[in-house]
Amino acid sequence: MTAEPVAIEDSIESDRPVLLELFGQAVRASYPDLARMTRSEARDRIEAQWAWYREQGGHVRVTRAPGGGVSACCWSLPTHHPVTGVREWFIVILAVDPGHRRQGLGRLLLDDARNEARKVGIHRLRLFTHTANVAAHSLYREAGFEEATVELVLDGEESRG
Numbered sequence: 001m002t003a004e005p006v007a008i009e010d011s012i013e014s015d016r017p018v019l020l021e022l023f024g025q026a027v028r029a030s031y032p033d034l035a036r037m038t039r040s041e042a043r044d045r046i047e048a049q050w051a052w053y054r055e056q057g058g059h060v061r062v063t064r065a066p067g068g069g070v071s072a073c074c075w076s077l078p079t080h081h082p083v084t085g086v087r088e089w090f091i092v093i094l095a096v097d098p099g100h101r102r103q104g105l106g107r108l109l110l111d112d113a114r115n116e117a118r119k120v121g122i123h124r125l126r127l128f129t130h131t132a133n134v135a136a137h138s139l140y141r142e143a144g145f146e147e148a149t150v151e152l153v154l155d156g157e158e159s160r161g
């Protein structure tokens with residue numbers, strides 16, 4: 001028997017709480033700066049950023065488990081390279097619910113983002129992830145991404161506001 005293909009759809013308003021939870025898990029893995037915030041501070045920050053990115057054309061695509069709950073999500077948006085001005089598709093967050101990992105959902109949503117980008121004539125994707133995130137690195141490399149820049153951070157007391 002062949003497994004049903006997994007459907008990908010735009011998220012809906014009632015997905016918001018679970019999306020914020022998944023985003024929170026993913027950003028902790030990718031942006032250690034956020035690890036210093038409390039869960040609720042991080043959640044507020046993500047929500048504010050999400051609202052802002054939405055205005056710039058950002059959207060969240062999801063896959064669903066049989067009961068209808070979100071099993072994985074990808075938040076992305078069209079943007080431009082900050083210096084060259086070349087149009088790019090920026091993947092803000094890709095996150096798979098821990099109970100649904102290693103089932104191909106991450107790769108599926110990544111390919112979906114690539115298709116979304118192509119539809120509007122964008123062929124370059126960009127994302128950030130932490131050097132220690134082995135699962136993400138493996139997934140992105142396997143999907144054809146190559147390391148392009150290394151981010152260096154000077155984290156003195158004076159920069160902590």
Ligand SMILES: CC(C)(COP(=O)(O)OP(=O)(O)OC[C@H]1O[C@@H](n2cnc3c(N)ncnc32)[C@H](O)[C@@H]1OP(=O)(O)O)[C@@H](O)C(=O)NCCC(=O)NCCS
Binds near residue numbers: 097
């Ligand atoms: C990274 C993440 C999105 C991968 O999602 P996933 O649905 O489990 O990945 P897939 O099943 O599509 O895996 C595709 C390939 O990626 C690689 N991969 C995925 N997870 C891996 C892991 N834990 N270890 C090693 N390789 C891994 C493998 O090559 C895998 O192919 P295979 O299963 O045939 O070996 C998921 O682990 C996750 O949500 N992590 C927490 C949030 C996060 O770090 N997000 C990325 C940063 S924004």
